[in-house]
């Protein structure tokens with residue numbers, strides 16, 4: 015029994031990094047795959063998060079301009095100063111629970127930050143990276 019218990023704890027620790035997935039994130043990752051996306055590359059997403067490009071309104075922007083780099087803390091919209099709740103599901107359980115919401119903001123935010131929509135591969139990388147935070 016004791017052994018079984020240790021085993022359970024061990025497996026929880028091993029599974030923990032991906033345990034933040036939601037039905038919505040699973041469904042979207044499957045959708046991106048059907049659109050041609052390959053294996054997720056969270057390391058690329060990490061680099062992309064702070065990669066600056068000229069956004070839609072001609073300003074240099076990155077994802078971190080509004081969301082910050084500490085996912086457990088709230089971010090702030092660069093223009094409206096509106097508070098953006100933390101991106102980490104560990105502190106904000108509402109994150110990545112609504113397919114439509116995720117898609118809507120990917121579309122808008124990629125244009126805001128990079129002046130174009132993100133590809134299915136980029137969204138796969140971002141979403142995989144974000145749900146693990």
Ligand code: HEC
Nearest residue numbers: 076077080091098099109110115116119123124126127140
């Ligand atoms: C101009 C400010 C701004 C920039 C730049 C920005 N975001 Fe956002 N993002 C927001 C706002 C505002 C929301 C919606 C409010 C919320 O979810 O708290 C949001 C929501 C999201 C969501 C939805 C999360 C959920 O719970 O469904 C994702 C995913 C996201 N952003 C990813 C990104 C990525 C990836 C980038 C960079 C390519 C980026 N954002 C750049 C402001 C921004």
